[in-house]
Amino acid sequence: MSLLEVHDIHTFYGKIHALKGISIKVEQGQIVTLIGSNGAGKSTTLNTICGITPAAEGKILLDGQDITRVPAHQIVTRGVIQSPEGRKIFMRLTVRENLEMGAFTRNDKAEIARDMDFVFTRLPRLKERIWQLGGTLSGGEQQMLAIGRALMARPRILLLDEPSMGLAPLLVEEIFNIIKGINEQGVTILLVEQNALMALEIANQGYVLQSGEVKLADDADKLLDNDEVRKLYLGEV
Amino acid sequence: MASTASQPATTSGGDGVSLAQRIIKLLRNPLQVAGLVIVIFLVWTIIQNLTGLAAAGRPLSVERIIRVIIFGLAQGSIYALIALGYTLVYGILSMINFAHSEVFMSGAYIGFFAIHWAEQSGLLYSNTALALLITVTVGMAAAVTIAVLLERIAYRPLRGAPRLVPLITAIGASIALQQIFLRLFGSATRVYPEVNFYVLPQLFRLECETIDGAEICKGMDLINGRYDVQLLGMELQLRPIFFVVFFLAVLMMAILWYIVRRTKIGKAMRAVAEDRKTASLMGINVDRVIVSTFILGAALAGAAGVLFALYNTQVSPFMGFTPGIKAFTAAVIGGIGNIPGAMFGGLFLGVTESLAPTLLGMSSQLEDVIVFGLLILVLIFRPTGIFGEVLSEKKA
Numbered sequence: 113m114s115l116l117e118v119h120d121i122h123t124f125y126g127k128i129h130a131l132k133g134i135s136i137k138v139e140q141g142q143i144v145t146l147i148g149s150n151g152a153g154k155s156t157t158l159n160t161i162c163g164i165t166p167a168a169e170g171k172i173l174l175d176g177q178d179i180t181r182v183p184a185h186q187i188v189t190r191g192v193i194q195s196p197e198g199r200k201i202f203m204r205l206t207v208r209e210n211l212e213m214g215a216f217t218r219n220d221k222a223e224i225a226r227d228m229d230f231v232f233t234r235l236p237r238l239k240e241r242i243w244q245l246g247g248t249l250s251g252g253e254q255q256m257l258a259i260g261r262a263l264m265a266r267p268r269i270l271l272l273d274e275p276s277m278g279l280a281p282l283l284v285e286e287i288f289n290i291i292k293g294i295n296e297q298g299v300t301i302l303l304v305e306q307n308a309l310m311a312l313e314i315a316n317q318g319y320v321l322q323s324g325e326v327k328l329a330d331d332a333d334k335l336l337d338n339d340e341v342r343k344l345y346l347g348e349v
Numbered sequence: 350m351a352s353t354a355s356q357p358a359t360t361s362g363g364d365g366v367s368l369a370q371r372i373i374k375l376l377r378n379p380l381q382v383a384g385l386v387i388v389i390f391l392v393w394t395i396i397q398n399l400t401g402l403a404a405a406g407r408p409l410s411v412e413r414i415i416r417v418i419i420f421g422l423a424q425g426s427i428y429a430l431i432a433l434g435y436t437l438v439y440g441i442l443s444m445i446n447f448a449h450s451e452v453f454m455s456g457a458y459i460g461f462f463a464i465h466w467a468e469q470s471g472l473l474y475s476n477t478a479l480a481l482l483i484t485v486t487v488g489m490a491a492a493v494t495i496a497v498l499l500e501r502i503a504y505r506p507l508r509g510a511p512r513l514v515p516l517i518t519a520i521g522a523s524i525a526l527q528q529i530f531l532r533l534f535g536s537a538t539r540v541y542p543e544v545n546f547y548v549l550p551q552l553f554r555l556e557c558e559t560i561d562g563a564e565i566c567k568g569m570d571l572i573n574g575r576y577d578v579q580l581l582g583m584e585l586q587l588r589p590i591f592f593v594v595f596f597l598a599v600l601m602m603a604i605l606w607y608i609v610r611r612t613k614i615g616k617a618m619r620a621v622a623e624d625r626k627t628a629s630l631m632g633i634n635v636d637r638v639i640v641s642t643f644i645l646g647a648a649l650a651g652a653a654g655v656l657f658a659l660y661n662t663q664v665s666p667f668m669g670f671t672p673g674i675k676a677f678t679a680a681v682i683g684g685i686g687n688i689p690g691a692m693f694g695g696l697f698l699g700v701t702e703s704l705a706p707t708l709l710g711m712s713s714q715l716e717d718v719i720v721f722g723l724l725i726l727v728l729i730f731r732p733t734g735i736f737g738e739v740l741s742e743k744k745a
Binding site: 162164184185186188189193194196200202203204205209212213214216217261265 | 624
């Protein structure tokens with residue numbers, strides 16, 4: 113059984129049919145990436161999984177359990193954690209408070225403190241800024257905080273939406289190394305990226321989304337060799 | 350050497366330019382020019398009034414000013430407690446809860462039934478402290494109940510509606526609550542019983558009687574007492590109730606500050622205020638956090654209602670309007686959505702309201718003119734309120 117199975121989901125924004133039957137499978141321990149152009153429905157897929165924009169039709173199964181109708185704040189307690197597009201850290205909360213918010217649903221103080229130490233060892237730059245307000249961090253640090261905050265929830269599956277957005281190339285590399293490191297610790301990752309090349313390089317599986325539908329689904333390395341993908345998403349002529 | 354010497358000169362020169370630029374900018378804005386003229390006029394009136402009084406041989410006494418300031422601080426504490434309710438809800442929902450003045454009223458009004466019961470049963474005289482504690486608790490509980498119902502029935506179904514809709518609803522809810530109280534309890538003004546709450550007979554040897562040669566003192570009456578005190582050569586008439594109100598308000602504000610800054614639910618409130626969607630991605634139950642915000646604001650308003658009624662004695666279904674609208678003014682002056690702003694705005698408004706008629710030589714019946722005039726002046730120079738800068742940038 114896959115950790116996360118998305119079956120033919122349809123999502124609407126008012127009258128706009130944003131997802132037209134998307135199906136995705138994420139196996140335990142993998143990195144799966146969703147690539148595609150703007151408006152393809154990548155972020156909507158993540159938000160539908162998280163219960164922010166509930167699916168009108170279709171099913172979402174976590175470990176075989178139906179979570180399609182579970183409200184957003186309860187999905188978090190089941191271990192599905194999203195780090196949203198644009199980082200969305202709390203600008204007026206300190207770094208420490210941001211991380212505490214990540215662990216909001218947990219009550220085990222000692223374990224939370226241990227996880228915070230773990231986040232700081234992985235992301236040492238955050239430790240230097242622990243008492244600073246989120247809004248005073250640089251873009252790269254904000255992205256690290258967003259990932260750290262998501263880790264504080266002890267995700268079984270981490271949904272990352274455009275973690276490389278707006279970052280300098282060196283930082284993008286650093287962020288991807290962090291993502292790989294997290295995955296090696298055993299966290300399953302569903303990664304949405306504009307930077308298709310780097311995403312496919314670290315992923316096991318890839319899905320190409322176009323206008324709310326899955327256009328291609330394959331092993332990541334096969335997608336890297338796919339002519340169409342190379343042309344449309346990897347910028348080759 | 351030369352370079353280090355010229356460094357500070359250039360920076361101060363830079364400041365001078367920016368100051369000049371600021372003056373020019375100010376003069377370009379006709380509203381600010383008008384505001385400036387009014388401020389100058391007010392200062393001139395105060396000087397005229399003070400010198401006039403001095404020339405007539407009745408200079409404004411320091412005693413009077415101190416007395417007026419003390420009253421202003423007490424009144425301002427009430428405004429601050431109510432203003433916090435407006436500001437908390439605005440911070441989280443970007444909505445002005447106009448029914449908040451009725452939450453304040455319901456605290457005072459239902460509190461009346463508690464203290465009335467205590468008077469009838471004799472508890473008010475046998476154990477005054479307990480009776481007062483019950484009254485405040487009942488007032489707070491009533492206010493919290495009303496606020497929770499309000500959020501559930503009137504506001505929650507409108508989440509996601511355009512901002513004008515909950516605003517109009519709030520005004521409707523305010524009228525509805527007034528009318529419900531009116532129909533249930535009648536329009537007659539009810540009067541809190543006279544309470545004498547004596548404390549510390551050893552420390553304050555007041556109202557003493559000699560019985561069988563032994564002197565028995567009752568102590569200081571915190572609620573109804575008026576005492577002439579000699580202080581630094583001045584003769585002041587003080588009412589302990591004003592200090593009690595101020596002290597309790599500061600205490601409650603400190604507790605609120607602790608809750609918002611240090612507790613989990615307080616941090617969640619700030620997170621929800623900043624970004625509701627991301628907060629729910631953290632597993633925060635946004636609806637529950639919003640209700641908690643209403644509860645906090647209502648508890649403060651309910652306590653304020655009882656305290657207000659203890660020294661104003663009269664309660665009626667319409668008593669919430671004036672303090673409510675003034676507290677709202679205070680919240681706007683401080684910068685709506687900003688907690689220290691509401692605290693400061695309330696105290697500032699209370700003191701100004703009671704001090705200004707004295708300084709300006711006006712009738713104190715004109716204090717409402719002063720309150721709302723002050724609002725206009727503050728908004729001319731700082732449209733976002735005194736503490737409101739960060740927020741307005743984000744929400745504008």
